[in-house]
Amino acid sequence: MTEDIIRTSHGPVRGERTETGVRFLGIPYARPPIGPLRFAAPVPPEPWADVLDARVYGPTAQRRPFAEATTIPEPCVPGESTLNLNVFTPARAAGQTGLPVLVWIHGGGFVAGCSASPWYDGTAFNRDGVVLVSLGYRLGIEGFLHVEDSPDNRGVLDWIAALRWVRENIAAFGGDPDKVTVAGQSAGGGAVQTLLATPAAAGLFRAAISASGAVMRPQGPEFAATVSEFFTARTGVPATAEALQSLTDEEILALQDALNAPGPDRDALPMLVLAPFADGALIPEPVPEALIAGAAGQDIPLMIGCTTHEFNAVAEGEAGQALTDQIFRAPALALAESRASRDLPTWLYQFDWTATAPAFEGLAHHCADLPFVFDLLGAEGVDKALGEAPPQQLADAVHTAWVAFIRDLDPGAAWPSYSTERRETRIWNTESRTARDPLRSVRETWLGAAT
Structure with missing residues (x-):
């Protein structure tokens, strides 16, 4: 392999x-x-004069995997410069410029995950003329706990800082800063919806995939x-930067474990408690309300969808399907319905192909669609x-549809856009x-709409 050198703004x-x-791997954006x-809010990186070796993935904010066994292989890379991103760009020898750009935000429940997964490799997107950028961001307590003496939604500020880096630098990598699509899965899909409802992100992307x-x-x-x-109350540690910023990673994770430990008091709270929230400033109002009842994201074409059995492997039988519908399918459908009623460009899908792997046999489970999206079945x-x-x-079909939407x-x-007359939905199998209207039962059960 040969090497390429590109000059960024830093x-x-x-x-x-x-x-x-x-x-180009591990480029610092803050x-x-x-x-x-x-x-603190992310601060632009110190400029450097010598060529930065960007041939290995940079440090990850993830200090331990989400669980002992995870569906997506997501390594933990040690180091301090965790606010970095990766750029996969098509071969420049062909003289291509002004290419469409996909910015990928990884999942992991806002407490885990990383951009260094082999499932997020941009090779197939490059083959088809798309520049892919994947980014890391602060997780858990450091990214999303409300602390009195620091800005809220620090992880969201990280996403915005990375998008600003893309706007400033992506042309040097062959991309068009005016042709950016932001996309993500699971927590990353929630990140996309959050960015649609965040005024500070306006103008940094032209399309979205949740x-x-x-x-x-x-x-x-x-x-x-x-x-x-x-x-x-659970940890005895004040929720302040002064009390938290000098703790080790292990101590922060121990506090996070204490916060999420089972108990009647914890059961009274939602599954996600370390996640983006409407702080009244950066995120003016709750994301569902902003997107469904408000004007947020109206000028942005949106592709949105789910797998059929997202969390059915977590909770079996009817309970698992109810969890899948409550957290994923019904909210996606509600957003598609709202946008379609206002003639906003929206495409809805359901990934229906079921796995044969023993752990997920017969399920179109959470994350099952990603190797098809990235065309990385091997x-x-x-x-x-x-x-x-x-x-x-x-x-071929899923990846081609994504490329077409990005381009x-x-x-x-x-795959026609979703309408309240026909409710066109792409079924991937x-x-x-x-x-x-293949999700009519979901709509009638969860949204109370029988028409």
Whole structure:
């Protein structure tokens, strides 16, 4: 492999050629969030003069995996400069410029996950003329706990800082700063919805994709204050940067465990308590209200959808499906319904292909769609998550629709935008199709709409 050097606004970076382009890994978009910056808004990185070696993934905010066994392989990379991003760009030898850009925000419940997963490799997107950027951000307590002496939603501020870096620098990598689509899955999908409702993110992207997106409910400032009080009551540690910023990573994680430990008092709170919330400033109002009843995101084309059995592997039988519908399918459908009623460009899908892997047999489970989206069926861990020989034709179809949406703001003629008259929904399976109102039972049960 040969090397490429590109000059960013903060200094030159050296990448490494792949089969379809060049990848630049671990580029800092903000200073390391340590010491006084640990709970502060992100600060632009110090400029550097020497060429930065960007051929290995940078440090991750994730200091331990979400669980002992995770569906997506997401490594923990030690180091302080966790506010970094990766750029996968098509081969510049072809003279391509002004390419569409996909900015990817990883999931992990806002407490785990990273951008260094082999499932997020941009090779296939590069092959098809798309620049891919994946970013890391502060997680858990450091990213989302309301602390009295620091800005709220520090993880959201990180996303915005990364998007501003993209706007300023992506042209040097062959991308068009006016053709940015922001996308993510699970917590990353919730991040996308949050950014749609955040005025400071306006103008930083032109389209959005929320895959299996989850947002905290309720999410007003009163609830954030309740979580902080609960944190202090459970841990004995004040929810302040002064009390927290000098603690070790292990001590922070121990406090996080204490916050989420089972108990009747914890059961009274939602599943997500360390997540973006409406602080009244950066995020003026709760995201669901802003997107469904308000004017947020009206000028942004949106692709949104879920897998059929998101959390059915977590809770079996009817309970699992109810959890899937409550957290994922019904909120996505409510947003599609609202946007369609206002003629806002929206495309709804359901990923219906079921895995054959023993742990997920017969389920279109949480994360099952990602290897198809990225067209990486041979990536590490895919066989354990999906089973042997997942259908390449489905990866071709899903990935092609994403590329078309990122490039043209439309996934193609076979998938019309969602309307309240026909409720067109793309069903992704071995033989994919567009169905009319396939989620009617979900709509009638959860949204109270029988029409």
